[in-house]
Amino acid sequence: MSFQSDLEIVAAALADYYRQSHAGEMPVIHQPPMEELISGLGLAAWVSTGGLSGEGLSEFVAKYLSSTTRLHHPAYMAHQVAVPHYAGALAALIDGFTNNAMAIYEMGPGAASIEHFVVNWLLEKVGWQPAPARLTHPAGDQTWGGGVLTHGGSLANLTALIAARSRIAPQVWLDGSPGNLALLAPAESHYSIARAAGILGIGQNAVYHLAVDSRGVVIPDRLPEAYGRCRNDGRRAIALVANACSTAVGLYDPLLEIAEFCRAQGLWFHVDGAHGASALLSEKHRHRLRGVEKADSLTWDAHKLVRTPTLCAAVLVRDSRTLDGAFQQEASYLFHEKEQPGFDFVERTVECTKAGLGLRLFMVLGAMGERGLADYVERQFDLAVEAYEYIRHLPDFECAVEPQTNILCFRLAGDDDLQLQVRQRLTALGAFYISTAAFNGRRYLRLALMNPDTSLDDIKRLVDEMRRLANTEARPQ
């Protein structure tokens, strides 16, 4: 076995895979039954004999790659998962090989420094104060922003809400939850918010839903209603959560008005920007997040619109002290006061051993440059508007809302079953991969236009294919 020759085998296989996917030569999605894959990949035999290298490795990787869902295929329009820039994939390889668990500085000085740098880069995009490398808590009213990279936006949301809870009820770390805590959020929030409420011991029944308009967007004038109900029930809200953007249809809540309400009430304001915070990279689109700088915390996934491989999410706070105070537990072998040249992220995160996620984001940034990333975001958002203008003028289709991001929900004239059947047939044929979403009580088909090679022509071909599937194949009544 040789590392270098195996690496060359893998590199050649991936280059071929990329070419095939990009050219659309292979199905974008193909799902054989699991038993078939487990035996077809020869897993048990490799485990018993060992020696997965050279020729055997080459065959295995080829089979494995043929069992993947191809994100680099222009007909991949299904989920909000990045089509990764290869530079980010190289970073994942370097990180996997070096395995620097960088949550404490001495276990990965380069990785920790890069995380510090990219967190600062993100903070600056929000309009928060990047922190100096030597973080001493400043005197007076100077506030540094802060943040940490987590394995996913769900964990970032949880981390932000832990910080919010620690501010209002620090004694929970010793006494447990006081039982009268609550959360304010629109029903359109990502399920990780309700799940966080469960994990935090708040309970999903203590999530008070904010009033929204017919598009699911928060109505600022009606914020006092939900907050009033919460207070009348004798509860204390740890935070108010808004979407930037919502998961199903990709719309932004009016952050500035919400931030002003939260300031006036002394409420922690968390913005879930897992998908849509990347609009901050674009001068053309950053107005959608107007007011975000007045929030307390923000979740921002790099593995969605920043072309970074999974997982790489950031939880960012306006005031780094709130994140440093989030976890009140002690682990003295890690946290002892030590004279050291760098910063320990471990105090800011649920995780202990933590991958060097910053390298993935940084290498994409370094390859594309921030202008290149901004161009990408703008291209994808513009494509969604073009697709919307095209589809909404078709007599046999309708769109849910005018898109604000690269997410577009639409449906064929017909009932909910028709949408699901057409999607199922598309998926079985493997020429297109799209998802679905429930919105306003109806089933929509949903595009997340992540792939920089998807064009309006691909979407027109999708529409033609959907018509063919809806009309020519018998539908059970």
Ligand SMILES: *Cc1c(COP(=O)(O)O)cnc(C)c1O
């Ligand atoms: C994707 C998404 C999440 C979850 O992030 P993961 O990285 O998938 O855990 C949370 N909130 C919103 C708004 C999202 O779009």
